[in-house]
Amino acid sequence: MQVEDRKEGDVLVVKVLNKRLDAQAANDFKEKMTEYINNGSPLIVLNMSDVDFVDSSGLGAMVSVLKLSGGDGQLAVCGTTERVARMFKLTRMNKVFSMFEEESEAIDALSQ
Numbered sequence: 001m002q003v004e005d006r007k008e009g010d011v012l013v014v015k016v017l018n019k020r021l022d023a024q025a026a027n028d029f030k031e032k033m034t035e036y037i038n039n040g041s042p043l044i045v046l047n048m049s050d051v052d053f054v055d056s057s058g059l060g061a062m063v064s065v066l067k068l069s070g071g072d073g074q075l076a077v078c079g080t081t082e083r084v085a086r087m088f089k090l091t092r093m094n095k096v097f098s099m100f101e102e103e104s105e106a107i108d109a110l111s112q
Helices: 023-038 056-069 082-090 103-111
Strands: 003-008 011-016 043-047 074-078 098-100
Touching: 011 023, 011 103, 023 043, 023 056, 043 103, 056 074, 074 103, 098 103
Parallel strands: 011 043, 043 074, 074 098
Antiparallel strands: 003 011
C-alpha cells in the first residue's frame, strides 16, 4: 500500500497512491491507517483521487479504520472518482463517511 501523508494543522492528510483498494490491498491499508491513529493522528482526511476501484474488502477496511478512530477521531474521504463515488452510494457508505469533493473542504470540516 503506497500512500503520501502530510499534516495540515491538526489534520493528517493521507493520499492513497494505489489504483485499487481491494482484497489484495485492504489489509495493508488497514495496518497503515491503524499506525497513523495509534501514533496520535485522530483527524484524518483520506484523499482517494488516484483510486479507480474499491471492492467490499476495501470498504470493510475503511469501516474498520473509522471505528478504530472512534471517540474524538474523525475520518473524512475526498476526491473520489465517479466510479468509486458510485460504489459508495450503492453501498450507502456515503452516509457512513463524511464525503467531500475537494481536499481543502475536508480539511476545513475536520479543523473546526
